Amino acid sequence: MNIKGCIFILTAAVMWGLIGPVSKFPIEQGVSPLENAFWRxxxxxxxFAVHACxxxxxxxxxxxxxRIIGFGFIGVTVFYGSYQLAVQDVGAALASVLLYTAPAWVAFMSWLLLGEKMGPVKLAALGITIxxxxxxxxGPQLFGTGTEIRFTWFGIICGLASGFTYALYYIYGKTIFARYTTPTVFLYALPVGALCMTPFFEFTHKTATSWLSLVALAIICTYGAYSVYYAGLKYLEATTASVIATxxxxxxxxxAWLWWNESFDWTGYLGSAMIILAVLMIVMEKKVYAFFSKPQPQSV
Known part of the structure; x- marks a missing residue:
């Protein structure tokens, strides 16, 4: 395995992992989640515009x-907005876990829209994700356990919506991303997505901490993460990169635990582990099939 590629992908994953915890700084200071998404x-x-030029x-x-306008609405307005709303309502940790239902959504939509096969591994992963x-x-309601994070159904739905819309990046990847560079697509998609958010929030006064957080979301968690991730793909297979990115x-x-004192109960940690396991099953599907299809040694 290429060490340089691993470092790139790990760096991108860490950058993406910052989105929720960093977003909470402006939210805690009164900036609405959708304004967070707008400035990001x-x-x-x-x-991306400078890069494209x-x-x-x-x-x-x-x-x-x-198609690019549609991607701007779905992949920016809905995706960025729903993720920020999930961070506000269920916390940065759970929002990130729910985002990682995306591979299960990809498997389902690829079967539904692209005619790809839904084999037993994908079906099992889909069930484990659910x-x-x-x-x-x-879990807390079913088993009567306490938790440090207050869950709301709206936040859960927003988290799942962020995973669903993130999964659509794969569907769009089969079309527009296959014909244009990432900076070119985002050059047009990002302003469309930002504009579509404006009717749903009011601009508020922001502290220096809020502005720094918003700039960090753009530079580190968006432009930087995508750039480093695609640099890593030059050295690693997409499957390997997907595993590392988990x-x-x-x-x-x-x-979220260090900065915001967020923590799950045992059902939350179990559910998070199941979702990550499902991700690994989907991205490693071919290797799973290859392992079980190996000829077994004959007994003497």
């Missing part, structure tokens, strides 16, 4: 404009 999109757009990849075909979500969301919710949980 705007500041990241500036960086530098590599001279700023043009798109007119026929692809509706059980994991039930554990983290209903440290993201672990990073988010640790930082």
């Amino acid at each position: 999109a705007i500041f990241a757009w500036i960086l 530098r590599i001279r990849r700023v043009s798109i075909a007119a026929k692809d404009l509706p 059980c994991g979500v039930v554990c983290v969301s209903l 440290v993201e919710p672990v990073v988010a949980a640790i930082l």
Whole structure:
């Protein structure tokens, strides 16, 4: 395994793991979650625009404009917004775990929309994901355990919505991302996504801490994370990179505990482990099949 590639992917995962814990700083100071998402999109757009101009990849075909506008709404407005709302309502740690239901959504939508096979490994992973979500969301009520995080159904739904819309990046990856560079796509998608958020929040006064957090969300958690992740893909297979990137919710949980005193009960940790296990099953599906299809040694 290429060490340089591993370092790149781990760095990207750590950067993404910062999203929830960093987002809580402005939220705790009165900035709405959707305004958080708005500024994340705007500041990241500036960086991607500079990048697109530098590599001279700023043009798109007119026929692809509706798809990119659609991606701006789904992949920026809904994805960024729902994730920030989940961070506010269920905490940074659980929001990150629910985001990682994305591979299960990918498996389901690939079967539904792209005609890809839904084999036993994917079906099992989908079932494990559902059980994991039930554990983290209903565990305290079902088993009567206490928890440091107050769950709301709205927050759970927003967390699942963030996983669903993040999964659509894969579907779009089969179309627009296959024809354009990432900076080119985000050059158009980010301002569309930011504009669609504006009717749903009011701009508020922000402290220096809030502004620093918002800039960090754009520079570190968005532009930086994507850039480092795709640099790592030059050295590693996508499957390997996906496995390494599952440290993201672990990073988010640790930082949420250190900075915000967030913690799960045992059902939350069990559910989180199940969701991460399901992710590993999906991304390692081919290797699982290869392992079980190996010819067994004949007994003498």
